[in-house]
Amino acid sequence: MLFNSLTFVVFFVVVLGLYWSLSSWEARKNVLLVASYLFYGAWNPPFALLLFATTALDFYLGSRIAGAATPGSKRGWMIASVTSNLSMLGYFKYGNFLLENVHWLLARVGVNYAPPHLDIFLPIGISFYTFHSLSYTLDVYRGVCQPTRSLRDFTLAVSFFPQLVAGPIVRAADFLPQLVAAPTLRAGQFQWGLLMMTLGMFEKTVLADTMLSGAADSVFSYGGPLLAVDAWAGVLAFAGQIFFDFAGYSTCAIGAALCLGFHLKDNFRFPYAALGFSDFWRRWHISLSTFLRDFLYFPLGGNRVGPWRAAVNLIIVMFIGGLWHGPAWTFVVWGLIHGGLLVVEHVARALGKDAPWVHSLGARLALTFATYVAVCLAWVFFRAADFTTAARLLHAMVGTLPHGDPLLTTRALVQVAIVTVGLLLAHGLLRDTSVEAVVQRMPRWLVASLWTVMLCAIILNQGAAHAFIYFQF
Amino acid sequence: MHSSTSSFERPTPDLPWRGILLAVAGLTLVAGAAWEIRCRAWGFGPTLNDTPDLWAQRRDAVRPDSLVIIGDSRAWFDLDLDQLEHGLGRRPVQLAIPGSCAYPVLANLADDASFHGTVICSIIPLIYLAPGGPLVEHSEEALKRYKTRTLAQRASHQLGMIAEEHLAFLKEGDLDLDGLLKEVPWPKRAGTGGPRTPPYFNSVDRERRARMVAACEQPGPLQDRVKFGWPPLFTAPPPPSYVPREAFLAQMGAAVEARFKNTTSAVQRIRARGGQVIFVRFPVTGELKKLEDAATPRAGPWTRILKESGAPGIYFEDFPELASFVCPEWSHLSAADSIEFTLRLVPHLRQALAQAATPAGR
Structure with missing residues (x-):
């Protein structure tokens, strides 16, 4: 859903109405979560599953990093998070680029191998939400951010619709604390x-x-x-x-x-x-x-x-x-x-x-x-x-x-x-x-x-x- | 609970925001109403914008046995859907795109393995044989939209149509910022810019039925502007400076040959599945007719397309009842004439379909 579209205008009005009409903070967060996945799924619904998979994996890895008994295992879980995130980004975004360059390099040394072109559809905003999610495990590893116990909150932090597909790259450490208590709107x-x-x-x-x-x-x-x-x-x-x-x-x-x-x-x-x-x-x-x-x-x-x-x-x-x-x-x-x-x-x-x-x-x-x-x-x-x-x-x-x-x-x-x-x-x-x-x-x-x-x-x-x-x- | 805390908070300027917002809402409403009144005074009326979204929505309506109209703006203006439905027994789907080459859409229907319906394809040889550029891109853009539309884009289109049916100022290309800036009399920079596309002179409904507006049907400034805008648009641009002329001409020649060959292939694929394609040359008059006849005589591309593809064709000049129409701005029929023209065309379409259905026709 583009900000500069009529669908977004209607979507935003409905979300605002629902969000501010609810008194329960938990219910309001649920509204935002559902709205964020609708916002993303309106492009290509299956990719919402990919977004959730990335998020759930980093939620799990974040808790393992925080709970690791030794610096070595902590580092290992952090590397697992970096590897999984960058692998997914690499596959969807750089898979064909890599194959084309391998083909070019092999041709330079006389090997005539043409790798198949991967028919990959790039999930919109993948570079942004991968970094949103990755910032969490990296900040937990650095001790800048404590792991959250709420998968819902973390999922919302990664998928919050205003910044989901084209940034800013909002770090979980900056966003999760804002989910602790219901925000109050200052005048104006x-x-x-x-x-x-x-x-x-x-x-x-x-x-x-x-x-x-x-x-x-x-x-x-x-x-x-x-x-x-x-x-x-x-x-x-x-x-x-x-x-x-x-x-x-x-x-x-x-x-x-x-x-x-x-x-x-x-x-x-x-x-x-x-x-x-x-x-x-x-x-x-x-x-x-x-x-x-x-x-x-x-x-x-x-x-x-x-x-x-x-x-x-x-x-x-x-x-x-x-x-x-x-x-x-x-x-x-x-x-x-x-x-x-x-x-x-x-x-x-x-x-x-x-x-x-x-x-x-x-x-x-x-x-x-x-x-x-x-x-x-x-x-x-x-x-x-x-x-x-x-x-x-x-x-x-x-x-x-x-x-x-x-x-x-x-x-x-x-x-x-x-x-x-x-x-x-x-x-x-x-x-x-x-x-x-x-x-x-x-x-x-x-x-x-x-x-x-x-x-x-x-x-x-x-x-x-x-x-x-x-x-x- | 998250133990991290964020002290970051964006400042909000300390202003009387409630009053400002009310003022903005009021001023915007007044400005919008004034602009709507001004646009209507200029002769604009509410109409849908003929966008790739609207085209894609009609493409969705194509069923395996549909009657489909493809081609350029002549098929768009000159065919009345009610008369065709009445005469041929099926409600046609209007897929002709103004200022476009029909081939990409013909190929799309040929590639659609489920399609075995009837295609009425308008042919203006100068447009149909365009090897590339905007004429082909318009069709490709519509097809791309058809294949890649998201749920959000479909929803925006539905909402947009509701607004466009009520507000005249939502006319894209004429009353949007880009269209208004085009109207500024900018000094001409030598060697730049192409011919202008015609201004607003038709309405469009949800079935993409185009009707010429009354102001263009009568002699006057709008009719003159549309009329005299055609010759430059129907004149091929010069070859690019950075490609040798011979190489460019050879490249264009090869592309035109490929178009003939690919057209035959597309027609044969549709016919092999039991479908039919009928080519139609719609009325054209005045200086534009002279220009088209000189550039692409009937014995040239039109005859070759029919011969190679084996599809039937209807050339308006062959039949007095079709040749007697006058296009007010040389290229399209008036709204009233389009109904009469379709009524007279139907028997010829029936005959062509019957002929094509015989073993000899196949």
């Missing part, structure tokens, strides 16, 4: 949740789908050489599209959870105003970057193991981060580019930290802009279907093609320019604050006007609901 929390949902929907349907997706799709699917202006416009359009699409989903999820009395953490904090790549990853898909930091980067030794190992650790983490997005080498290269940029930044920081010019406004603006440009160049690999397309686009962007075709209409170029400038200005102005703080300072008439404009634009934008980009991951 429900309405603020609705406003957040409107904002998220506006970002997704109006800005990502209507204003930007056309230009991005045209440019990335074009089979020939392009003029630099078209290539840049397509890449900037995708940079905006993926932000509005994914941040929009996260904002909707946070808003929906708020309406139900739950608190989810931010997943984005104005990332295109990041000053450097470390800063970018503190602002972009925060729930994934902190997951990889806590469960991969730190266990590898983080930056406490010397500069060389720290650099290797960063590359490993970003390699995994790239691969998490999908079974394609283009995603891996995207991750490795970010890994490389993080390493370069660490070196540059070590060398230039005492230079006074670094702290000047001009330098900060230039470095912020350079970060944005580098992030956009990396997006080329993320979005391109193959390396040939990526190379052709990069050549067009730097002007090294002998000739190029004009592709985008004036309308598309104007839309990309307006939304991109607006996006960068908003991120630049808000980088050190929050949406809540900004709204707090606004006069009430302005809040009502902006909310109305967004709502009207969403209604005006009616039509086929486009799936969120991150559903495929």
Whole structure:
């Protein structure tokens, strides 16, 4: 079920009505659990069983980890959880990718073996709910979270519908405590949740789908050489599209959870105003970057193991981060580019930290802009279907093609320019604050006007609901 | 009990939220009502959007022995379902898609091992032989939706239809944000953009019966805009700059040859199961007729398709009672004429079916 669909509107109204009309907290949790499985099963009912199997297994393994008598057996149960989760993810998401690469490798050494193509249907949101579930056993192992005795609560924590299929990756350690006692709504929390949902929907349907997706799709699917202006416009359009699409989903999820009395953490904090790549990853898909930091980067030794190992650790983490997005080498290269940029930044920081010019406004603006440009160049690999397309686009962007075709209409170029400038200005102005703080300072008439404009634009934008980009991951 | 505790709590701005929400609800309702009145004043009326969901719902209605209409917008506008039911004894299922090549749908029916019904397939050679691009993609998109719809999408479609039947402003492509932005007179950038698709000029019901609106049936700005929009849409785009012309033409030629061959195969598979396919060339008039006749003379693709597939065909110009219609905007019949045309077409369809059912016809 898509947030931007009429079914969800009806579903959400019914769930809210039932949920808030019940006095028993246990009954309300049951309503949420059933609603979450309906939400997921509306895509493909059998996959709800897979979701439950993952959850039940981690519930069991979590209790075994907590009850283990020795560090060795505790570690063994944790490894069992990691292995089972990653195996399932690997089979559904990376099975064919693996076979294709084995085929390619064998062909290189002269072995002509063609493995059969597995007819696998990727369960929607599997990367997200696997990580929701896995975070529980890992946090129990680390001692950050005590195991829950309630399978129902844990099942709800993994499947809570606002964040189930496209994040944020909410850790069980953050969510389970919210299931202990019935939440109380603070004054205005429900309405603020609705406003957040409107904002998220506006970002997704109006800005990502209507204003930007056309230009991005045209440019990335074009089979020939392009003029630099078209290539840049397509890449900037995708940079905006993926932000509005994914941040929009996260904002909707946070808003929906708020309406139900739950608190989810931010997943984005104005990332295109990041000053450097470390800063970018503190602002972009925060729930994934902190997951990889806590469960991969730190266990590898983080930056406490010397500069060389720290650099290797960063590359490993970003390699995994790239691969998490999908079974394609283009995603891996995207991750490795970010890994490389993080390493370069660490070196540059070590060398230039005492230079006074670094702290000047001009330098900060230039470095912020350079970060944005580098992030956009990396997006080329993320979005391109193959390396040939990526190379052709990069050549067009730097002007090294002998000739190029004009592709985008004036309308598309104007839309990309307006939304991109607006996006960068908003991120630049808000980088050190929050949406809540900004709204707090606004006069009430302005809040009502902006909310109305967004709502009207969403209604005006009616039509086929486009799936969120991150559903495929 | 969970012994972990989370102290995280999102802040809520301290504002008079109840009043703000009421103001937003009121303003949105007023704006929506004003927009609805404006849209109706422009001539729009409530109608269903002809989406892949609506098509998929009709595809679901196909039974093994159904009478199915496939093809382009001429079969969509020009055939009246009541008259066909009355004349042929079966309620037809309308699966023609405007601006689309019928072949993917024909192939889908041929691949459906249970299907042994009757197919009425509209042929506009320029569209039917399109090797790829949007004309083929429209059909493929509808088929994809038919094969992959989720429960949630089916439910959203049902809810959407209820709203579309009452609100004119829910007209996709014309009154949505994207459609409105298209109407802005943007300066033309050389070498970019394609011909515009026609604006709103028909209504659609739950059976996908399309009817031309009155404003397009009469001479006027809407009719002119639709009429003069056809020639660019019926003119093949230039080859892409990055493919050598000869190679491109060879590629297109091979694709067209494959279309002839695959059409024959699809027709034979349907006929082998006891089904029938009838090709129909619907009326076209004015400059558009001249353009089509010049690009694809009757002796060309139409004749070849009938000859190779062995299926019967009805060419409107062969029969005075079918050739006497005038398409107000050159390409489609008015709502009233579509009823009369279908009435006159039925005997020819009956005859073609009877002929195809004989051993010689098979």
